[in-house]
Amino acid sequence: MSGLYFYRLLCTDSLDSSGFQLLYDAKKVAIKEHIRVRKKGEFYKVRFRNEVYTPIDPCKSISRIAPLSQIILINNNGKAIGVDGIATNKTSLIFKGYFARLGKSGLCLSDYLPYK
Numbered sequence: 001m002s003g004l005y006f007y008r009l010l011c012t013d014s015l016d017s018s019g020f021q022l023l024y025d026a027k028k029v030a031i032k033e034h035i036r037v038r039k040k041g042e043f044y045k046v047r048f049r050n051e052v053y054t055p056i057d058p059c060k061s062i063s064r065i066a067p068l069s070q071i072i073l074i075n076n077n078g079k080a081i082g083v084d085g086i087a088t089n090k091t092s093l094i095f096k097g098y099f100a101r102l103g104k105s106g107l108c109l110s111d112y113l114p115y116k
Helices: 003-011 098-102
Strands: 021-024 027-029 035-040 043-048 054-056 063-067 071-075 093-097
Touching: 003 035, 003 043, 003 071
Parallel strands: none
Antiparallel strands: 021 027, 021 054, 035 043, 043 071, 054 063, 063 093
């Protein structure tokens, strides 16, 4: 699992079908009620309802994510688009826990798919 893969799942609105769980304030919440994804041209507009979430991946690895803004734009390669128009994930989500320990996830190839 990688942070980049998480961004791609956000874009395709498939966190649920990929086996992720989402916690807010230590309670399981419906992902579609807390993270809204809309296609906007060639980008995906992702809106977060709250400031901090705990995603649990299918392998039961726990992370914490905190969006730096309520809305982020992501391209179809899974890279967030910064205010300067450059594709970078550094200004979109803060990761703690499992995703943060991976550390190298932003260096994965743009066509990387885990478990294949």
